[in-house]
Amino acid sequence: METFFDYLLEFFFIIAGIQFSYAGYRALKDKTNNKNIGTAIFWFILGILFIFGKWLSPVLSGLLVVGLGVITLFNQFGSSKEYIENVEKAEKSAQKHRNMVFTPVIVMAFSAIIISFLIPESSTTVIGIGALLSLLIAMLIFRPSTEEVLDETNRMVQQVGTTSILPQLLAALGLIFVEAGVGDIVAAMISGIVPQGNIFLGVTAYVIGMMVFTVIMGNSFAAFTVITAGIGVPFVLAQGGDPVIVGALAMTAGYCGTLLTPMAGNFNILPVALLEMKDEYGVIKAQIPVAIIMAVIHILLMYFWAF
Numbered sequence: 001m002e003t004f005f006d007y008l009l010e011f012f013f014i015i016a017g018i019q020f021s022y023a024g025y026r027a028l029k030d031k032t033n034n035k036n037i038g039t040a041i042f043w044f045i046l047g048i049l050f051i052f053g054k055w056l057s058p059v060l061s062g063l064l065v066v067g068l069g070v071i072t073l074f075n076q077f078g079s080s081k082e083y084i085e086n087v088e089k090a091e092k093s094a095q096k097h098r099n100m101v102f103t104p105v106i107v108m109a110f111s112a113i114i115i116s117f118l119i120p121e122s123s124t125t126v127i128g129i130g131a132l133l134s135l136l137i138a139m140l141i142f143r144p145s146t147e148e149v150l151d152e153t154n155r156m157v158q159q160v161g162t163t164s165i166l167p168q169l170l171a172a173l174g175l176i177f178v179e180a181g182v183g184d185i186v187a188a189m190i191s192g193i194v195p196q197g198n199i200f201l202g203v204t205a206y207v208i209g210m211m212v213f214t215v216i217m218g219n220s221f222a223a224f225t226v227i228t229a230g231i232g233v234p235f236v237l238a239q240g241g242d243p244v245i246v247g248a249l250a251m252t253a254g255y256c257g258t259l260l261t262p263m264a265g266n267f268n269i270l271p272v273a274l275l276e277m278k279d280e281y282g283v284i285k286a287q288i289p290v291a292i293i294m295a296v297i298h299i300l301l302m303y304f305w306a307f
Contacts, residue, residue: 001121010054012128017050022150023157030082038076042068043157046165065169072162080158083151093142100141108134159273163265170219170263177217178225186230194235202235203302210250211257211295218263220254227254236302245306253298259287 024043030036045064053061071077094101112130116123139149157164186209194201209231213223228250236246258264261284268283279285 001119005122005125008125009128012125013050013053015128017047017052019047019153019157020044020050021047023047023154026082026154027080027158030080032081033078035076035078038071038074039078039080042071042077042162068162068165077162079161080155083155083158097141103141104134104138107137156274160270161273163269163273166218166263166265170217170222173217173219173222175222175225177222178229182226182230184230186226187234190231190235196235197239199236199239199241199307200303202231202239203241203306204299206231206236206246206250207253207256207295207299207302210254211260211291214254214257215261215263218258218261218265220251220258223254223257224251236306239307241302241306246302249298249302249306253295253302256291256295256298259291260284 020043024040024047027033027036027043028040030039033039045067049056049061049064056064108127108130111133112126115129116126122129138144144152190205190209194205206227209227210220210223213227214220217223228247232246232250237243258267262269262281268287269280271277271283272280277283
């Protein structure tokens with residue numbers, strides 16, 4: 001069963017790579033973008049990484065990732081303006097389908113949860129399975145033409161832009177930080193501030209550390225390994241904290257930091273692009289009060305529940 005889902009995960013990577021490659025092809029033909037060459041190369045490189053990543057050498061993969069960085073560093077990535085929305089058609093469709101437009105999203109979320117519960121081995125592929133099911137549902141409801149499907153998927157990929165690679169880069173960054181011994185450095189810094197044996201200050205440092213590091217890295221999973229090694233183990237778990245409760249609350253404490261950072265591009269920057277908001281930090285500003293309140297609740301829960 002695990003082997004099957006490994007192959008299925010690779011299949012989803014290849015599908016994503018094909019879509020990125022198609023975006024590169026469209027970008028190359030796009031005369032409305034004066035940076036279409038750099039944009040096309042960016043998408044082609046990303047497509048190669050997703051399709052052939054399993055078989056590429058680490059050095060070659062690293063060079064290709066550096067190439068992505070060089071393109072963005074020298075501002076050679078541009079957004080496409082070839083897509084012009086038919087407002088009248090969109091409004092008629094919205095009036096016709098009303099709340100049915102949310103059905104594919106709901107199907108994706110619930111199918112992922114149900115499948116992961118029924119088949120634990122599928123955990124790495126449930127998002128892909130849910131996305132595929134939601135696409136099929138969307139096509140049944142809205143009856144789009146093949147051209148419309150390609151246009152809309154390309155439009156979304158182009159609209160997300162370079163933000164699309166943030167999750168992969170941030171996950172890799174977390175591993176690099178652990179290998180570099182950042183956790184030990186954090187522990188040394190905190191030991192000079194938090195008195196040994198003071199549980200409340202240890203818990204507070206752990207929760208705030210998870211928040212701050214997630215803000216920096218944009219990824220709670222990457223922050224968890226570093227901050228747990230540096231703060232969680234010596235200042236919370238070593239004092240008798242329940243590992244299950246402490247670990248769960250530490251991870252969700254990191255999500256409080258996710259609400260506050262543009263580094264969490266798929267949560268805080270992607271909605272700005274998709275909704276065409278004027279304030280690029282509008283999502284983050286709306287989430288600040290929630291993040292602060294939830295952080296305080298996490299400190300209290302961990303202190304009173306885990307000990």
